[in-house]
Amino acid sequence: MESVKRNILLNPGPSTTTDTVKYAQIVPDICPREKEFAGLMKGLREDLVKIVHGDLNKYTSVLFCGSGTINIDVCINSLLPADKKVLVVNNGAYSTRAVEICEGYGLPYINLQFPVDETPDLNKVEETLKNNPDIGLVHTTHNETGTGILNPIREIGALAHKYGAIFTVDTTSTYAMRPIDIEKDNIDFCMASAQKGLMAFTGLSFVVGNKEIIERSASFPKRSYYCNLYLQYEYFEKTGEMHFTPPVQTIYATIQALKEYWAEGEEAKWARHTRVFNAINAGLDELGFRQVIKPELRAGLVSSAIYPDDPNWDFEKVHDYCYERGFTIYPGKISTTGTFRLCALGAIDEADIKDFFKVFKEALVSNNIQVPVVYK
Numbered sequence: 001m002e003s004v005k006r007n008i009l010l011n012p013g014p015s016t017t018t019d020t021v022k023y024a025q026i027v028p029d030i031c032p033r034e035k036e037f038a039g040l041m042k043g044l045r046e047d048l049v050k051i052v053h054g055d056l057n058k059y060t061s062v063l064f065c066g067s068g069t070i071n072i073d074v075c076i077n078s079l080l081p082a083d084k085k086v087l088v089v090n091n092g093a094y095s096t097r098a099v100e101i102c103e104g105y106g107l108p109y110i111n112l113q114f115p116v117d118e119t120p121d122l123n124k125v126e127e128t129l130k131n132n133p134d135i136g137l138v139h140t141t142h143n144e145t146g147t148g149i150l151n152p153i154r155e156i157g158a159l160a161h162k163y164g165a166i167f168t169v170d171t172t173s174t175y176a177m178r179p180i181d182i183e184k185d186n187i188d189f190c191m192a193s194a195q196k197g198l199m200a201f202t203g204l205s206f207v208v209g210n211k212e213i214i215e216r217s218a219s220f221p222k223r224s225y226y227c228n229l230y231l232q233y234e235y236f237e238k239t240g241e242m243h244f245t246p247p248v249q250t251i252y253a254t255i256q257a258l259k260e261y262w263a264e265g266e267e268a269k270w271a272r273h274t275r276v277f278n279a280i281n282a283g284l285d286e287l288g289f290r291q292v293i294k295p296e297l298r299a300g301l302v303s304s305a306i307y308p309d310d311p312n313w314d315f316e317k318v319h320d321y322c323y324e325r326g327f328t329i330y331p332g333k334i335s336t337t338g339t340f341r342l343c344a345l346g347a348i349d350e351a352d353i354k355d356f357f358k359v360f361k362e363a364l365v366s367n368n369i370q371v372p373v374v375y376k
């Protein structure tokens with residue numbers, strides 16, 4: 001097996017993959033309607049539940065062909081009972097995406113907005129639930145990837161349940177990295193896609209959640225033909241297959257990625273991401289960068305650094321310098337402040353971050369940006 005050029009992706013997904021995962025895509029052509037292929041998906045679906053410690057009698061996973069946003073779409077459009085409202089607990093770009101999905105489907109919703117650098121005020125969440133008994137679904141984001149803030153999902157989930165609502169959480173940027181316990185964390189549905197924590201490729205996304213609620217949702221309005229959770233679940237239960245053509249090669253790669261996930265282990269993998277994250281923060285601190293999110297509120301996977309007040313600062317130029325040398329950095333997602341992000345996803349370790357900061361510092365110096373960086 002020839003090794004493939006290794007790029008260090010510090011963007012928030014897709015992530016750096018191993019060569020064994022890359023090569024797992026190269027398989028003899030197969031029609032995904034063969035029994036052999038359906039058999040592969042059964043184990044895959046069970047593994048996806050086990051990653052969040054779900055009891056297989058109670059929880060299941062449902063696969064979709066698409067990028068991660070398809071999961072948010074599926075959960076919101078499929079899990080809202082008739083005559084009920086969605087409550088989005090929103091402190092960033094990815095929860096705003098859920099609001100846009102509500103708008104797209106013409107669903108009634110409350111957008112309970114909080115500052116991007118603060119966690120949601122739980123008293124306000126409770127007050128909103130109390131004053132709006134027609135809220136049927138509460139949605140939030142675990143790690144707001146736009147900034148890297150960690151939201152208190154267990155507490156929000158407890159409130160959703162206290163007021164009889166279904167709780168869906170966008171865990172796309174924590175799943176298979178930061179440990180999650182679906183039941184203890186009060187999650188009815190969580191989600192991710194193969195190109196993030198699992199370190200495989202884009203094209204396979206999945207919702208992990210409560211079977212009993214999926215079965216109940218059979219009677220909820222069907223607002224989408226392709227993206228309905230119950231219909232896809234029912235097809236899996238009957239046939240073991242996806243209703244429409246699955247992303248065949250991505251599924252082979254994901255199965256290999258899962259083998260590597262279990263071999264590394266939940267605890268060791270989270271420890272590795274933490275090492276990477278700490279190295280990123282140490283590197284940013286040394287260069288004088290300020291960050292958007294206070295250390296105690298960070299989810300431990302995304303650092304959001306604020307652009308320095310230097311006339312020579314030019315994100316594009318710094319990006320291009322690093323990119324040409326195999327390191328990808330990524331702009332931020334906050335409308336009010338110029339930021340860039342460095343993320344601890346993927347098959348990378350501390351040494352890669354040390355290598356990155358050598359190149360990053362060179363990028364600053366060669367663009368005549370003052371080091372340590374300056375702020376007004």
Ligand SMILES: *Cc1c(COP(=O)(O)O)cnc(C)c1O
Pocket residue numbers: 012013067068069070094141143144145170171172173193196
């Ligand atoms: C990456 C990500 C998504 C999915 O984005 P796609 O571009 O559709 O794959 C959704 N939610 C969060 C929190 C994410 O980090």
